[in-house]
């Protein structure tokens with residue numbers, strides 16, 4: 001953990017819980033890992049902002065020299081606010097209205113489309129424009145069925161058999177295909193799936209000899225379980241470099257830019273989630289540690305059966321407590337409201353704290369007001385070790401701000 005146990009209690013005193021806490025140092029380190037992945041190639045890293053759209057986090061990522069992906073006008077709005085230039089933003093649209101496409105076009109932001117029908121829509125509203133197309137190479141990967149985003153059973157991308165149709169629509173509207181993109185899925189710890197995905201994707205790229213960029217997607221995993229090995233970036237970098245070098249030997253545009261879109265890799269490990277133990281009980285054969293970390297705060301375990309390492313931090317010296325197997329639950333009125341099931345943990349007491357690790361990606365970003373709970377606050381620990389509030393906790397007023405009360 002990047003903060004001491006004492007510091008956890010101090011942050012709780014100061015900001016309350018549940019609380020997301022981020023390390024600036026780790027965030028910067030992860031940005032640099034990605035920037036250094038392919039030192040010999042013409043590469044841009046597009047941070048996939050949906051993983052964490054906190055304004056201060058985005059500013060740090062921009063300072064590190066990364067570009068960004070956007071998935072919605074909302075993300076575009078925050079990214080511009082964080083200081084990204086329109087040309088640094090890539091709007092990866094999925095089943096959007098013509099108005100949404102136009103929102104990006106009007107701001108000089110490149111739009112990627114996800115189907116032949118959306119390419120038609122783009123052509124109609126922006127004839128003669130630049131566009132990107134997302135392809136589905138027929139290979140997918142991921143930690144859960146719900147996060148496999150290519151292959152034969154997903155809504156994403158244009159299958160390669162439709163390349164002639166893509167070309168016909170480009171010609172019909174006099175469009176320039178600036179680039180092609182793919183994203184095979186989320187969370188691989190073995191680079192092989194990625195390299196295989198890139199290889200078959202490059203087959204598609206060969207069909208379009210004057211692309212300015214080829215965007216290979218994200219999905220770089222992090223070790224959520226203690227026993228998992230981190231992704232071997234040196235190995236992945238070497239293998240990718242070789243595949244891309246071979247490709248470049250034959251590809252006409254030698255200046256083509258290779259893009260990657262890591263989301264989770266950039267932000268997961270810089271974030272932890274702090275909560276408070278409010279009750280400990282036995283229900284028949286199970287021990288439940290009741291906390292304020294409901295699935296409105298961190299939904300990944302409920303949504304994807306995801307594993308987060310957890311710890312109990314004892315008040316005071318925590319001496320003489322022993323261990324037991326317990327299930328950590330939240331305060332939401334649902335049986336499925338489980339953060340961590342059957343874990344061996346120090347015996348918890350009311351007033352102890354609980355920490356969930358690797359919570360920086362798809363944590364706050366997927367939080368909600370379910371049960372009319374307030375979404376948590378977020379704090380950044382800067383490079384000098386100082387804490388700074390980077391998002392206020394919701395208030396009761398913010399819960400009702402959209403009601404019509406007149």
Ligand SMILES: *Cc1c(COP(=O)(O)O)cnc(C)c1O
Pocket residue numbers: 048050051069092182183185186187217218219220261262263264265
């Ligand atoms: C979500 C997403 C990513 C990032 O995925 P990670 O698993 O967080 O790296 C990249 N590209 C696209 C198109 C995405 O939808």
